[in-house]
Amino acid sequence: AQSVTQLDSQVPVFEEAPVELRCNYSSSVSVYLFWYVQYPNQGLQLLLKYLSGSTLVKGINGFEAEFNKSQTSFHLRKPSVHISDTAEYFCAVRTPTSGTYKYIFGTGTRLKVLA
Amino acid sequence: DSGVTQTPKHLITATGQRVTLRCSPRSGDLSVYWYQQSLDQGLQFLIHYYNGEERAKGNILERFSAQQFPDLHSELNLSSLELGDSALYFCASSVGGGQLQETQYFGPGTRLLVL
Numbered sequence: 001a002q003s004v005t006q007l008d009s010q011v012p013v014f015e016e017a018p019v020e021l022r023c024n025y026s027s028s029v030s031v032y033l034f035w036y037v038q039y040p041n042q043g044l045q046l047l048l049k050y051l052s053g054s055t056l057v058k059g060i061n062g063f064e065a066e067f068n069k070s071q072t073s074f075h076l077r078k079p080s081v082h083i084s085d086t087a088e089y090f091c092a093v094r095t096p097t098s099g100t101y102k103y104i105f106g107t108g109t110r111l112k113v114l115a
Numbered sequence: 116d117s118g119v120t121q122t123p124k125h126l127i128t129a130t131g132q133r134v135t136l137r138c139s140p141r142s143g144d145l146s147v148y149w150y151q152q153s154l155d156q157g158l159q160f161l162i163h164y165y166n167g168e169e170r171a172k173g174n175i176l177e178r179f180s181a182q183q184f185p186d187l188h189s190e191l192n193l194s195s196l197e198l199g200d201s202a203l204y205f206c207a208s209s210v211g212g213g214q215l216q217e218t219q220y221f222g223p224g225t226r227l228l229v230l
Contacts, residue, residue, distance in 0.1 A: 032215050043117065043205050043221030044150075044158075051215050090158055094215070100171040101213075103160040 002027040004093050006106035014114050015083055021076040021109045023091030033074040034092040035065055038108075044090065050074060061085070086113045118142065119208050119222035127228045133194040136225045140187055140208030146170070147189040148209070148219060149181055153202035164189055165212040196229045203227075 003026045013019045025031060035047040048059025055067040065076045074091060091106040118141035128134055140147050149161040151174075160173035164183035175181075178196075183189040193200060203226050207219040 043119075043223055044207070044219075045221065046218050049215075103171070103173060105158040105160070107157045 002029075002031070002093055002095050002102060002104050004091055004104050004106040006089075006091055006109050008109050009107065010110045010112065012112045012114055013081055016080050018079050019077065019081050019085075019111065021089050021091075021111065023074045023076065023106060025072050025074065025091075025093045027072075027093060027095055029095050032094045033065075033067060034094065035059065035063070035074070035076050036090045036092060037061075038088045038090065040087070047076070047089070081111070081113050083113050083115060085111060087111060117220040117222060119206060119220050121204075121206055121222040121225050123225060124223070125226050125228075127230065128196060129230055130196055130198060132196050132229075133192065134196065134227065136191040136193070136204050136206075136227075138189045138191070138206030138208075138222060140189070140206075141220055144208035144210050144220070145187065146209045146211065146213050146217075147183055147187070148207040148213075149175075149189070149191050150205040150207070151202045152205065152224075153199070155199060156202075161191070163213055170213055193227070198229050201227055201229045 005024045007022045033050040036044040048057045050057045050067045058064045088108045094103045120139045122137045146165045148163045152158045161175040163171040167183050181191045203224045205224045207221045209217040209219045
């Protein structure tokens with residue numbers, strides 16, 4: 001069975017510092033990986049996704065993530081965070097199954113950017 | 116504003132009752148997805164409809180059902196409600212049939228409280 005683990009439930013970081021939000025997955029089949037952001041009292045917004053090709057994926061708002069198949073990881077990074085990046089971040093895995101697909105989310109990481 | 120609308124914004128009801136949540140996708144989008152976000156279960160994919168047909172099913176309970184109408188709006192029906200069904204229910208839409216290249220646009224959600 002597929003699963004997604006976000007190791008950190010909360011990450012505090014000072015403004016303009018770099019940040020890495022960790023995501024590990026477990027799957028016996030090919031996976032497609034996503035990061036979403038949820039700002040307070042809003043719906044989800046796609047940050048980036050890995051489907052194939054280059055393992056370094058660039059997304060919106062200066063975020064990037066690297067797919068590491070050997071470590072089954074898809075960590076999200078930003079070199080310099082802003083106060084406005086304070087939000088909850090979700091990693092998700094989509095896997096094909098029997099002509100359809102499964103879509104599983106991690107438990108989320110709450111990023112708190114401090115002034 | 117994603118262009119996806121959901122009604123109502125808030126809903127308070129009692130255990131054992133039945134409710135209907137409505138989602139209108141962005142103009143031109145053919146797919147609608149439903150998600151549940153609760154403190155207990157986290158973020159879960161429930162179901163995906165494309166042009167009126169069910170395309171994928173996630174962790175949707177048998178007490179829950181959905182449909183997509185000819186005008187492409189969708190309704191999520193929740194019956195025999197339990198306290199644990201209290202959650203934020205999101206819908207999202209995308210232009211095609213859920214291909215990996217598509218971006219899902221999320222609505223603001225309906226917050227359901229079961230007392």
